[in-house]
Amino acid sequence: DNYQEIPRKFDARKKWLRCKTIGEVRDQGNCASGWALSTSSAFADRLCVATNGDFNQLLSAEEITFCCHTCGNGCYGGYPIRAWKSFKKHGLVTGGNYKSGEGCEPYRVPPCPYDEYGNNTCSGQPMESNHRCTRMCYGNQDLDFDQDHRYTRDHYYLTYRGIQKDVINYGPIEASFDVYDDFPSYKSGIYVKSENASYLGGHSVKLIGWGEEYG
DSSP states (O other): OOOOOOOSOEEHHHHOTTOGGGGOOOOOOSSOOHHHHHHHHHHHHHHHHHTTTSSOSOBOHHHHHHHOTTSBOGGGOBOHHHHHHHHHHTOBOBOOSTTOOOSSSOOOSOOOOBOTTSOBTTTTSOOOOOOOOOOSOOSSTTSOTTTTOBOOSOOOOOOHHHHHHHHHHHOOEEEEEEEETTGGGOOSSOOOOOTTOOEEEEEEEEEOEEOOSOO
16 A cells, blocks of 8 residues: 555545536435435546546436435435445446436436525425336437446445545545534534534535645
8 A cells, every 4th residue: 555645635626627527516306315416426527537537427316316226215315335336237327417418317306496595495395206217318319328338347435544545546435424403504614513413314425625624
């Protein structure tokens, strides 16, 4: 294991300027598909990094959410590691955001509208029903469904120290964390859970870098 100096701050968006997907924040809508959006987004970013920008588009959160029946239960939650295993075994087609028409299978869960005060209007609404798995390209119909699949070479867990090294060399990763009821009001900087915060559940995100506060 070669020694590598880890910088105090790092932003993958600035290292790989050609890979515009790294900075894209995708809207999962009223669907607990964070496990699928985070993994498919990190996979797309890594493909861009590995191909030096030749591959530069989103991969389908729709396909992994609703076609991987070993991954979990679609809009009702799933397991990121199983998504990575599926990328290795079955691959993943391209697919942009809602109504983008981009890629083979764009995301079909509508984004959550926000009211004039910036509040998310999805809360309190019934969860999006799971979609039927569509094994065809309905976005860019010139694409061949089978030929459009991209595959990962491997999937693996990382240690705390290994995370930084991996991101610097290969691009963003998927990370999961516990969410407490004070997190929705978090604005910036390093989040520290308040003492009496209540546990809400797990969430899966894409990690693109790090920094430090107050030295």
